Amino acid sequence: MATRNLFPTYHSTLLLQRCLASLLCFYAVTNHQSDAFDYRDALSKSILYFEGQRSGYLPPDQRVTWHHHSGLSDGFRQGVDLVGGYYDAGDNVKFGLPMAFTITLLSWSVIEYGKQISDAGEYHHALEAIKWGTDYFLKSHTEPNVLWGQVGDGRSDHGCWQRPEDMTTERDAYKIDEKHPGSDLAGETAAALAASSIVFRGANPYYSNILLHHAKELFEFADKFRGKYDDSIEVVKALWLHKATGEVDYYNYVLENAHSFGGIGWEMTEFSWDVKYAGVQVMASMTLPQEQKQILHQYHSKAKHFICACLNKNKEKNLTRTPGGLMFIRPWNNLQYVTTATFLLTVYSDHLKLTNQELSCYRDSVGPDEMASFAKSQVDYILGSNPMRKSYLVGYGPVYPERVHHRGASTVSYKVNTSFIGCIEGYHSWYGHQAPNPNVLIGAVVGGPDKNDRFEDRRGNFMQSEACTYNTAPLVGVFAKLYGSEKNSMIFDS
Numbered sequence: 001m002a003t004r005n006l007f008p009t010y011h012s013t014l015l016l017q018r019c020l021a022s023l024l025c026f027y028a029v030t031n032h033q034s035d036a037f038d039y040r041d042a043l044s045k046s047i048l049y050f051e052g053q054r055s056g057y058l059p060p061d062q063r064v065t066w067h068h069h070s071g072l073s074d075g076f077r078q079g080v081d082l083v084g085g086y087y088d089a090g091d092n093v094k095f096g097l098p099m100a101f102t103i104t105l106l107s108w109s110v111i112e113y114g115k116q117i118s119d120a121g122e123y124h125h126a127l128e129a130i131k132w133g134t135d136y137f138l139k140s141h142t143e144p145n146v147l148w149g150q151v152g153d154g155r156s157d158h159g160c161w162q163r164p165e166d167m168t169t170e171r172d173a174y175k176i177d178e179k180h181p182g183s184d185l186a187g188e189t190a191a192a193l194a195a196s197s198i199v200f201r202g203a204n205p206y207y208s209n210i211l212l213h214h215a216k217e218l219f220e221f222a223d224k225f226r227g228k229y230d231d232s233i234e235v236v237k238a239l240w241l242h243k244a245t246g247e248v249d250y251y252n253y254v255l256e257n258a259h260s261f262g263g264i265g266w267e268m269t270e271f272s273w274d275v276k277y278a279g280v281q282v283m284a285s286m287t288l289p290q291e292q293k294q295i296l297h298q299y300h301s302k303a304k305h306f307i308c309a310c311l312n313k314n315k316e317k318n319l320t321r322t323p324g325g326l327m328f329i330r331p332w333n334n335l336q337y338v339t340t341a342t343f344l345l346t347v348y349s350d351h352l353k354l355t356n357q358e359l360s361c362y363r364d365s366v367g368p369d370e371m372a373s374f375a376k377s378q379v380d381y382i383l384g385s386n387p388m389r390k391s392y393l394v395g396y397g398p399v400y401p402e403r404v405h406h407r408g409a410s411t412v413s414y415k416v417n418t419s420f421i422g423c424i425e426g427y428h429s430w431y432g433h434q435a436p437n438p439n440v441l442i443g444a445v446v447g448g449p450d451k452n453d454r455f456e457d458r459r460g461n462f463m464q465s466e467a468c469t470y471n472t473a474p475l476v477g478v479f480a481k482l483y484g485s486e487k488n489s490m491i492f493d494s
């Protein structure tokens, strides 16, 4: 891939100054207008990414071919088969909580935009991406009140730069049970299973029932044995279970616990795998029926706070934006917040459109089109409409990060050279290497630029160059939506 920068890099204000003075203006304007993005290609790539994160035995139809079987004895020391699932990011640990959040977002994407994903020819792949996670959750839920939540040790793993195929690090597994409860993990996994049971209802009803059964069991486990938890989780999973079963008990649970679990007590300006209030608030305000006026109103006002903050229309708190227009929450893996917020803005704008509403923020009200177009601006920034003229979706467009902080992608493929590479040898030979990664981690979304739109493509710069599964997952839905809208408008135009 020729990845020399095809476009000169300008800081936006600098660009404006030069614009006024020279013919560059013409260049910049025309160049800007030609920022048309291929959302279908982005969608395909975002789904493909999950194959590069797979752990376990890879199937014959594996499309990311530089990656090979790995983690084949995970859980064995504890007497349980935990082979499979996803590596979380650039390391080789399998963390249950972000994995569950990833699967929830992938499922939510398919529930909202299944039609568009199918039109793009990606439905099968999307379901496979979800199933790779849910198969693993089923394995790790070995008893009603036992859930294995992690394989691998963050400390020893992070002291090692090794392909997953060569792993020599501790592969200990950790579980939650009645004596060591962890309602956040059990709850998020229940939410992921309930959401995915909706996805599989048509394609594989038998599998869907199994998922739902485990979701219900985990719900009870989390509710009965409360350990450390992120208060919102109980409500999220009850909402998903209500959506999946239509059972009124789950719904009552959301109402009754709205206060004690803080779902309506907090005003949030971020949504991420460890802070999910905003997701609950937005989902509840779209899901709960009108009769529950008071609770609904409270969820709604919190959802509104989040969305108005994203749009810079709050009285008390707006989000910072970079000069290039990207929402900026914090320097470490900022794009995770951008992609999740963009997803919520997208589903919320659809909700407004469907119910013929506007959202009234502090000064003015916002219609669905304005909301959707702001979401699109964030996606387009990620795809290359930014001062660095770089796509932060790896493998998309002419210029993208080439030194993603990722053990497997930055080391010679096992298929090319099977010679064992040790922990420290990996650091010497591959991590510190100046050359681009030998394997392109297509569809990965890296941490992204800093508050001034600058990005340094260096493997050691993990705050910016590491990619995580939950960065990409929400974009699956957003790309699908954008692809669908574009397709419709083309039909309309012609």
Ligand SMILES: *[C@@H]1O[C@H](CO)[C@@H](O)[C@H](O)[C@H]1NC(C)=O
Pocket: 312, 313, 314, 315, 316, 317, 318, 363
């Ligand atoms: C948020 O942005 C709006 C619109 O620009 C502005 O009216 C409001 O004062 C801002 N709020 C804060 C806290 O800066």
Ligand SMILES: *[C@@H]1O[C@H](CO)[C@@H](O)[C@H](O)[C@H]1NC(C)=O
Pocket: 417, 418, 419, 420, 421
């Ligand atoms: C394969 O890797 C080993 C260990 O890093 C190295 O010594 C050897 O030269 C490599 N072989 C090829 C063909 O690159």
